[in-house]
Amino acid sequence: DAGVIQSPRHEVTEMGQEVTLRCKPISGHDYLFWYRQTMMRGLELLIYFNNNVPIDDSGMPEDRFSAKMPNASFSTLKIQPSEPRDSAVYFCASSFMREDTWGTDTQYFGPGTRLTVL
Amino acid sequence: DQQVKQNSPSLSVQEGRISILNCDYTNSMFDYFLWYKKYPAEGPTFLISISSIKDKNEDGRFTVFLNKSAKHLSLHIVPSQPGDSAVYFCAASDLIQGAQKLVFGQGTRLTINP
Numbered sequence: 001d002a003g004v005i006q007s008p009r010h011e012v013t014e015m016g017q018e019v020t021l022r023c024k025p026i027s028g029h030d031y032l033f034w035y036r037q038t039m040m041r042g043l044e045l046l047i048y049f050n051n052n053v054p055i056d057d058s059g060m061p062e063d064r065f066s067a068k069m070p071n072a073s074f075s076t077l078k079i080q081p082s083e084p085r086d087s088a089v090y091f092c093a094s095s096f097m098r099e100d101t102w103g104t105d106t107q108y109f110g111p112g113t114r115l116t117v118l
Numbered sequence: 119d120q121q122v123k124q125n126s127p128s129l130s131v132q133e134g135r136i137s138i139l140n141c142d143y144t145n146s147m148f149d150y151f152l153w154y155k156k157y158p159a160e161g162p163t164f165l166i167s168i169s170s171i172k173d174k175n176e177d178g179r180f181t182v183f184l185n186k187s188a189k190h191l192s193l194h195i196v197p198s199q200p201g202d203s204a205v206y207f208c209a210a211s212d213l214i215q216g217a218q219k220l221v222f223g224q225g226t227r228l229t230i231n232p
């Protein structure tokens with residue numbers, strides 16, 4: 001399996017521009033997560049989906065952020081308009097529910113997208 | 119409000135010695151804990167986990183200890199090897215609120231010196 005695929009790997013944009021990050025989860029996984037990593041706050045969960053449905057978006061910082069999962073093999077995280085404080089590494093992860101792991105399972109992370117907003 | 123805290127941003131250990139990484143949490147509802155390891159330019163990868171019914175879990179050179187009364191867990195790596203140099207994230211979840219919702223700490227950068 002190719003693992004979780006994210007694109008682009010690097011994105012440099014100017015303040016006010018729209019940014020779209022993309023993710024392809026591991027085939028067969030029914031959970032998809034978007035995280036943001038910063039020096040100050042570490043790894044923060046932004047939103048997660050189960051079977052393509054958003055379950056918890058309480059980590060989304062503000063209305064400028066939106067995420068969609070139109071099908072089981074694709075998700076996007078959009079920032080519009082982008083601001084310099086959005087500069088961070090954004091990770092996508094996927095997992096599946098198993099009965100023998102206390103209701104949870106290992107999350108498999110993609111390589112991340114490093115976003116720089118000038 | 120950081121529910122999971124890793125108070126040491128960095129740690130340097132000599133090869134062959136023991137590395138001890140610490141993690142504290144504030145939410146008493148957390149009942150499942152994990153450690154992830156991250157190399158530069160890669161995503162975090164799962165290392166080891168422990169549920170709240172245990173106080174120790176071992177996997178090769180890696181052992182995680184959980185002290186529920188102190189709301190503290192630690193990861194021991196022995197012996198430490200140069201390939202262990204990475205950032206280590208502690209994470210926790212509450213199986214009732216949502217098993218898949220992990221709360222991560224800020225990470226500790228471990229450097230193993232030859």
